[in-house]
Amino acid sequence: MRAGDARVLLTGAGGGIGQAAARALVDAGAAVLLAGRSPARLAAQARTLLHETSAAVAPRVEWHAADLAQPDGVADLARAASAWGCNVVVHNAGVPGFGRLEAFTPAEVAEVLHLNLVVPMLLTQALLPGLRAHSTARVIFIGSVLGRLGLPGYSVYGASKFGLRGFAEALRRELADTGVGVQYLGPRSTRTGFNSDAAAHYNRATGTAMDEPHIAARALVELLHSGAPERFLGFPEKLAVRLNGLVPAWLDGAFAKHRTALPPLAPPPAALASSPQAPPADADAHPLMHGAP
DSSP: OOGGGOEEEETTTTSHHHHHHHHHHHHTTOEEEEEESOHHHHHHHHHHHHHHOOOSSOOEEEEEEOOTTSHHHHHHHHHHHHHHTOOEEEEOOOOOOOSOGGGSOHHHHHHHHIIIIIHHHHHHHHHHHHHHTSSSEEEEEEOOGGGTOOOTTOHHHHHHHHHHHHHHHHHHHHTTTSSEEEEEEEOOOBOSTTSOHHHHHHHHHHTOOOBOHHHHHHHHHHHHHHOOSEEEOSTTHHHHHHHHHHOGGGGGGGGHHHHHTSOOOOOOOHHHHSOOOOOOTTGGGOGGGGTOO
């Protein structure tokens, strides 16, 4: 697909990769519908893109505010994008999730999986009737190399991206007889505010290279043009992705420094760390009180 023919819904438009992606798409000639939670930030971003683009033709930029954490937000954005004539959706919105599994609360695990995996699935489902109406359309997921390479400290985040890549692969095959192409872009670690201080320290301690956001943005435009099913960025990350797909156990011992670079676990609360109290005198009469099967 030529960028000049693309009407792109870009979620997470205000983030580091999102801002770079919006600029790259507009500069390439695409019409872009910016989506995010803050109307003020989206309006300012749209004004900047309209006045500072290097596109050869007049830029086409609009915005729509929606909270994708809410079911109504997904449905509202899908209606607005379909009415606008969207023929490309770029799923870029998401939340980070770094740390040892024991450090996450159940609510944090659910949030990462919901926003990084379930929301793109639901938004794609809602947009599909409109996308099918076009002779050529695209669904592009901006995931991560962690969608094919599991690293210590990224069990929760990696699960969301493994799921996203699996969804993209299955949906691509499901829609193979339609005009809707499905693609997955896997950037490596990128220098944006998405990374917490702990994640940045982990990257330094492990020698993890970090790309600037424009690297992922440029790859996104190239992916749109090429139609390739998926692309991963960076070396040795691309090699590791290939090896992990063939013989994943071979790489298990390669990440010792990543494991040791993780933040230490916080000590358990005093109430949990203290010795349990003696059971009541009649505990034998109520075996469930002391954990009997």
